[in-house]
Amino acid sequence: MVFEGQRILPAAKSMKQFEAIIEGPYTYGVMLETHIAQLQSMMERARRHGKNILLHADLVQGLKNDEYAAEYLCQHIRPAGLISTRASIIQKAKQKGITAIQRVFLLDTHALEKSYQLLAKTQPDFIEVLPGVIPHIITEVSERTGIPIIAGGLIRTPEEVELALGVGAAAVTTSNDDVIKHFKKSLTS
Numbered sequence: 001m002v003f004e005g006q007r008i009l010p011a012a013k014s015m016k017q018f019e020a021i022i023e024g025p026y027t028y029g030v031m032l033e034t035h036i037a038q039l040q041s042m043m044e045r046a047r048r049h050g051k052n053i054l055l056h057a058d059l060v061q062g063l064k065n066d067e068y069a070a071e072y073l074c075q076h077i078r079p080a081g082l083i084s085t086r087a088s089i090i091q092k093a094k095q096k097g098i099t100a101i102q103r104v105f106l107l108d109t110h111a112l113e114k115s116y117q118l119l120a121k122t123q124p125d126f127i128e129v130l131p132g133v134i135p136h137i138i139t140e141v142s143e144r145t146g147i148p149i150i151a152g153g154l155i156r157t158p159e160e161v162e163l164a165l166g167v168g169a170a171a172v173t174t175s176n177d178d179v180i181k182h183f184k185k186s187l188t189s
Contacts (some may be wrong), residue, residue, distance in 0.1 A: 002148060002170045003028045008161065008183040009054065009150065011175040018042065020180075022049045025187040028080065030054045030173050036062035039077050052080035054101060057089050067092045074098045083128060090122040101150065103128040106137055119145050128152050128173065133160050135167040142168045158182045 003009065004027055011030035012018040015038075021029035022045060031053050034042065039060065046053045057073055058065045065084065070092035073082060081099030084090055093100035102124035104115040119127060125148075129141055132151025142149045151164035152173035161172045161179060174180060 003052075007165055007171050008180065009171050009173045010180045011152070011173045013175050017175065017177070020177075021053075022046060022051055025184060026051075026180075028052045028054065030056065030083065031079075032056045032175065033059045034061070036060055039073075043077050043079060054081040054083055054099070055079035056083040056103075058084050058086065058103075065089060071096070081125075087118060087122050090124050094122075094124070099126070100124040101126040101128050103130065103152075104141075105130050106134070106141075112137070112141075115141075116144065119147065123147075126150050126170070129169075130154075132164050132169070132172060135163055138164060138169050139167045155179065 006028050009028055009030050010021050010026050011032050012021055013032045029051060057070060063069045065086055067088040070089040074093060074096035081101055082089060082093040083101040083103050085103045090100045090102050102119060102122055104127060106112050106129060127141060127147050128150040129138055130153035133154045138149055138151055148170040150171045150173055151169040155161060155172055155174045156176055158179060164172050
């Protein structure tokens, strides 16, 4: 089952948000921005609390985002998954048995077509589509690639989450505390 049935993936941009994921009911979470010196202790703490962290490899400060960085992350940090816009990181994650999430920014038709070429090459486990508030594009990318979609970016309300899930997204990433709290209620009741 995708993320053990969890449809909301809370995303942390700060240590405060990371702490909320660790202490909260969500099993999976996303770490967006962090520093290389914090990674090891953060992942160890997450594992002690039974949490699976998907790490955005491109946003780790102090670490170049190339295949060598991906190898280091896979072998030493061992997150539940790596998120990246870079093909080499996605390919290394897949090679090392780590869930690979290809992040694509769909700004216009040209970006969409370039993304299809990239996705055909990398064949990630998941595609994170940004912005995640364009329902017909979520459906199109899902149908065209056959790869599960994670909607992310600019999702600000529970209704936008429900819409993305309703058109085929397997999950939604959000760092919006109000949205995270809204869906947290269903996990704790």
